[in-house]
Amino acid sequence: MTALSAHLIDEIKALPARYPQPRSAVMPALDLAQEELGYLTPEAMTEVATALQLDAGYVEGVATFYTLFHLEPIGKHRFYMCTNLSCTLRGAEELVEHLRGAIGVHEAGDVSKDGLFSYEEVECMGACEYAPMCRVDHRYHYDLTAEKIDGLVAERRAPASAPVQASAPHPSPAHKRDEDVTSGLLPDGERGASSPPKKRAPRKKKADG
Amino acid sequence: MAEQRGTVGGPVLTEWFAKADLHTLDVYESLGGYSALRKVVTTMTAQQVIDEVKISGLRGRGGADFPTAMKWSFVPKDHPGPKYIVVNADESEPGSAKDRYLMENSPHALIEGAAIASFAIGGHQAWIYIRGEYDLPYEMLRDAIAEAHAKGYLGDHPFGADHALDVRLYRGHGAYICGEETALLESLEGKRAQPRSRPPFPAVKGAWGLPTAVNNVETLSTVPWIIRHGGAEYASRGTEKAKGTRMVTVSGDVKKPGNYEIEIGVTYRDIIEGLAGGMLPGRKLKVFWPGGSSAKVLPASMLDTSTDLDGLKALGTMGGSGGIIVMDDSHCVVKAAARLLRFYAFESCGKCTPCRVGGNWAVRTYDRIMANEGSQLELGILERVSDGLQNGRCLCGLGDAAGWVIESTMRHFHDEYEDHCLRHTCNVGRALAHA
Known part of the structure; x- marks a missing residue:
């Protein structure tokens, strides 16, 4: 029994050909593994290494360097809360405390009992004009308040009440984009399966160009 | 609805931002988009492109402020193998969100600029290294690149010309240091992102060991405008030396x-x-x-x-x-500096000792100060650590930046530091004599 599915291993083996040198495939490969498992287990990293003909220690060394790779179980919905200066000036620290209560965890990294939620404080995510902000399920959420946090949590607790997922909303142009486009998005693990938005070219999963 | 926060309809970069659906190729092209790339590949030589950008005076907008045309001209012309443009879309500097704004509004401008830059250095491929948190810009760029390929504006014969051009995407996975160009190149090669010592410079030995010019998103997004309107028109804006x-x-x-x-x-x-x-x-x-x-x-x-x-x-x-x-005046400078030092210490890649050790030393010192355990000793430690982080003691600028936060906040707000360290009080809310 392997940690990663056979078709994912095949997909990983096809990655190196996309780059001028095969080693560049290590992060995209870890990305695929994490998407399938939710986080990177030692077994998964070893299998990635084998598939890419790299040393397992090397792959783990890369995985541990970057903050978006998780080496411990995370909640189905991970809140990345910016607490860098621009967000902190606008109340980010209080919001983190509120989030802890809302999802029922004591500290960063803890997973809520139902397995749905975890959070971490992260550095600047480059949306300072909308501070305080956070990232959940591959989308940014802006001008956060305690009420907005409650809303983000509630709609993930009761996905049935969220908008139908058959047509995942595509970002409209920035000047009229709905900040809460996430409400219709699928959870992390099913991201690759979301419906193509309008005018999208044939989609290669995680295609790099 | 998240309203647009920023300039729409500005002179250069945001010229078309008021137009709906600018992120689509149809709208972008209807306004004049891709006319610069067409002109470049069908009527200009690489040297003419570099010369035009040189006239514009354009300097890198990622922070280093280096003349763009000069950077391109450093890439050896006679190099036989592949050469690359690498786009630094790893925007992670606290307080900076402009590259995200540009990519979300006008992804084709960046793609067009990256393709023009590739042509200018005699290369065929540009790699956009985009930070992993930027899901939306990534998706928009991916779709825009596919549109450009479908139209034949990228590919083996862009606009029928005999100079293949391609733009590809590579996602980062969370590391501030990737904004440093040599760390970015390491990351692009599938390694831990630790800055390289220079020389050799990327122009000679960059991505995958090959000649490379690394340019910022904003820099390249400006290039199509310069080609459309001419370098002189761009240079007519700005100051005598800092154009545009x-x-x-x-x-x-x-x-x-x-x-x-x-x-x-x-x-x-x-x-x-x-x-x-x-x-x-x-x-x-x-x-x-x-x-x-x-x-x-x-x-x-x-x-x-x-x-x-x-x-x-x-x-x-x-x-x-x-x-x-x-x-x-409702916020405390010492607390702000403490927060930023936590950032720099966390983001230190660990390669250079002054940065790795100095950053954490500063964090521990600020922790004591914020816990009202500061004294004259802490003021002295901060001054020494600040000095130790700066002045070229590290391979890249991260250590310097950490030192500058300490030094500049202490220089201008020494009274706040003294309040915290010597009197264990915080003057937030109190009017400052020099403010």
């Missing part, structure tokens, strides 16, 4: 945070009190970071400082990546 317009992100304690396109040379008063609407009711400006958290702070008394890049350098600070963080 640039994006700034204003964040923090202002009424209207946003990404604004400014003509270089306007003052920070024009930006903070004008474009960003000034301070919140009843509050007074205390301090601002003029170019990202890594730029040395300027106190409120220096609000009339010009955004002229050389003038900022002369003051010992910089325009950096354009992130202007504004703080008013």
Whole structure:
């Protein structure tokens, strides 16, 4: 029994050909593994290494360097809360405390009992004009308040009440984009399966160009 | 609905931002998009492109402020194998959000600029290294690249010309250091992102060991405009030496945070009190970071400082990546510096000892100060650590930046540090004599 599915291993083996040198495939490969498992287990990293003909220690060394790779179980919905200066000036620290209560965890990294939620404080995510902000399920959420946090949590607790997922909303142009486009998005693990938005070219999963 | 916060319909970069669906190729092209790339590949030589950009005076907008045409000209012309343009879309400088704003509004401008740059260095492939948190810009760029390929604007014969051009994407996975160009190249090669020692410079030995020019998103997004209107037209804006317009992100304690396109040379008063609407009711400006958290702070008394890049350098600070963080008198400078040092210590890649050790030393010192355990000793430690982080003791600028935060906040707000360390009080809310 392997940690990663056979078709994912095949997909990983096809990655190196996309780059001028095969080693560049290590992060995209870890990305695929994490998407399938939710986080990177030692077994998964070893299998990635084998598939890419790299040393397992090397792959783990890369995985541990970057903050978006998780080496411990995370909640189905991970809140990345910016607490860098621009967000902190606008109340980010209080919001983190509120989030802890809302999802029922004591500290960063803890997973809520139902397995749905975890959070971490992260550095600047480059949306300072909308501070305080956070990232959940591959989308940014802006001008956060305690009420907005409650809303983000509630709609993930009761996905049935969220908008139908058959047509995942595509970002409209920035000047009229709905900040809460996430409400219709699928959870992390099913991201690759979301419906193509309008005018999208044939989609290669995680295609790099 | 998240309203647009920033300039739409500005002179250069945001010229078309008021148009709906600008992110689609149809709309972008209907306004004149891709006419620059067409002109370049069908009528110009690589040297003519470099010359035109040289006339414009365009300088890198990622923070280093290096002349773009010169950077391209450093890439050896006679190199036989592949050469690369690498786009630094790893925007991670605290306070900077302008590259995200540009990519979300006009992904085709970046793609067109990257393709023109590839042509200018005699290369065929550009790689956009985009930070992993930027899901939406990534998706928009991916779709835009597919559109450009489908139209034949990228590919083996763009616009029928005999010079293959391609733009590809590579996602980062969370590391501030990837904004440093050699660390970015390491990451692109599938390694831990630790800066390289130079020489060799990327122009000679860059991505995958091959000649490479690394350019910022804003820099390349400007290039199509320069080709369309001519370098001289671009150079007619800005100051004598710092030409053109640039994006700034204003964040923090202002009424209207946003990404604004400014003509270089306007003052920070024009930006903070004008474009960003000034301070919140009843509050007074205390301090601002003029170019990202890594730029040395300027106190409120220096609000009339010009955004002229050389003038900022002369003051010992910089325009950096354009992130202007504004703080008013309801916030504590020492606490802000403590927060930023936590950032720099966390993001240190660990390669150079002064940065790895010094950053954590500073964090522990600030922790004691914030716990009201500070004394004259802590003031001395901060001064020594600040010095130890700076002045070329590290391979890249991260250590310097950490040191600058300590040094510049201590220089301008020594009374706040003394309040915390010697009197265990915080003067937040109290009017400052020099503010």
